[in-house]
Amino acid sequence: MTATALLPFPPDRSRGGGWFGRTRRSWADRRADREHEQECWAFAEHLRFVWRDACEGVGVSRTTDTATGPTVRTPRVGRIVVDRPTTVLVELLPGQEPQDLSRVGDRLAHSLGFETLRVVPHGGRWVRVELLDQDPLTEPFALPRITVGTCQDPVLLGRDEFGDALGHTFADAAHVALQGQNGAGKSQFAYGLLAQLAAADDVRIAGSDITGLLLGCPYDGTVHRPWQATGTADLEEHAALLERLVGVMDERLAALPDRVDKIEPSPAVPLFVVVVEEFPGLLRAAGAMPKLGRGERSVLDRIRAANLRLLSEGRKVGFRVITLAQRAEAEAMGGGYARDQYALRLSFRVPGDSLEMLHGPAVRELAERHATAEPGVAVLSAPGRDVVRVRVPYLGAYAEYCDRIAMTARKEP
Ligand SMILES: Nc1ncnc2c1ncn2[C@@H]1O[C@H](COP(=O)(O)OP(=O)(O)OP(=O)(O)O)[C@@H](O)[C@H]1O
Incomplete structure (x- = not known):
């Protein structure tokens, strides 16, 4: 008995079949191609047709008075390629910038029958509008096992809507504010940042954490732990810790040589990343402490004052504050002046007014959509760049954070 050759199932008709078979197949293929092209052409024409209304609807058109009456001008549509994603070349009106379209991107995309869009500068006044069926930030991604050896190296913050990785170097003089509702992804993001930083020789992870999860136990036995206060049992410890950090800051300021106005962090003079987890909660808890005797400073005042000094004077001498809050109201962040000190700002899911705050x-146009953002999706702003939406990396279960810190953070000598 001859062995039966295994055949593909369903039968592979792309090969063989002789001349007649190939001709017949190519007719069918060509017909399918023609039909597809016709559908694409019709869809492109439909987009051209609805583009004008959509632009008028979202306010990126311009009305000018002419001899024959008012004329509405909209950004001009050039070539349309129907594909994944469908792209439309568009010539902006004089004076318009790509941001004028991206700011109303979602509403424009919905009017065109898509979920969202991206605007990519193309040259001159032309931009490429990429129409997307789904939010490019839908897919979570895991934080790779990366650590930085020094604060001069960038840590991974997340990926933007184009899939580009965004990094941040803690040597850059920026404090970081994180806000987000319960379960929006603040802690995960902070775990990821600290897990990347903990191995750096020239970094100390310091700060106050009333939850005792972000700081504290995971750092036991490491060089970072002596610079951390955790829990709510002894709030005076939090005030004392922040004042101790202010003491180091003052020493560094006093020791600055002539004609030098900042220090370069090194293993001998490390950069202090001062994490303040749930700062409004810390202030509330300190505010609820029993009144002290006359002339004594309350723990609340001490925390506020030390926090403000670190924020306003610490940047040049190696202090970076990362503050986490559910809602970054001025009062909750230690006052409007304190809040103004944060250069890098990330908002996870928050109501529109908090986002704008x-x-x-x-960010007004993003507000409605961001109010229901998935965990791990944030709006990020930093000096000198446009506000972007990002998906931050996911580190995993809390135990994974503890393991990474235990494995990588430098141990106390
Ligand atoms: N980057 C992410 N990618 C995917 N899922 C995430 C991400 N971040 C958080 N999540 C999911 O959301 C859940 C809540 O996240 P997290 O604990 O960080 O929120 P939170 O803002 O710190 O909330 P809380 O204020 O209650 O501590 C996580 O357990 C996880 O399931």
């Missing part, structure tokens, strides 16, 4: 009116 931290990032300014430029």
